[in-house]
Amino acid sequence: MHEHLAAFEAAGRREGVLFIGRAQEKNTVFRTEKRRAADGRACPWIVRTTSVVNQFYVYCVDEDFGAFFLKFSSYFPYGARLLVNGHHYAQAQAARARIGFRPLV
Numbered sequence: 327m328h329e330h331l332a333a334f335e336a337a338g339r340r341e342g343v344l345f346i347g348r349a350q351e352k353n354t355v356f357r358t359e360k361r362r363a364a365d366g367r368a369c370p371w372i373v374r375t376t377s378v379v380n381q382f383y384v385y386c387v388d389e390d391f392g393a394f395f396l397k398f399s400s401y402f403p404y405g406a407r408l409l410v411n412g413h414h415y416a417q418a419q420a421a422r423a424r425i426g427f428r429p430l431v
Contacts, residue, residue: 327385331393344385344393351381355401377401392418 330344354376361371379401387393392414398406413429420427 327393330385331387334387339387341387341389344387347383347385349381349383350378352376353379353381353399353401353405355379356403388418389422390418391415 327344334342334344354374356372357375357377358370359373360368363369379399382398382400384396385393386395391410394408394410394414396406396408398404417427417429
């Protein structure tokens, strides 16, 4: 991420998508399984379980928020998260206000 961000800023860009990544991670999902009713008939049943599913990451840079990423799952219930780093946010706000700072690496 730091390499992509450095190249992005070196090219003079201020906002945009750095890269899109994919990872397989363990996640809570819903699946169906066959169960038997009291009278013996088979019926589908929704159960909560864990499984390894694809997670997609979209790493971006914004003038107001700095570097952030979106993470979303490719499997039901299709959870998504927006993660904003407070340090990047503070750096972006200081840069917009033209306040000098030295980022800690």
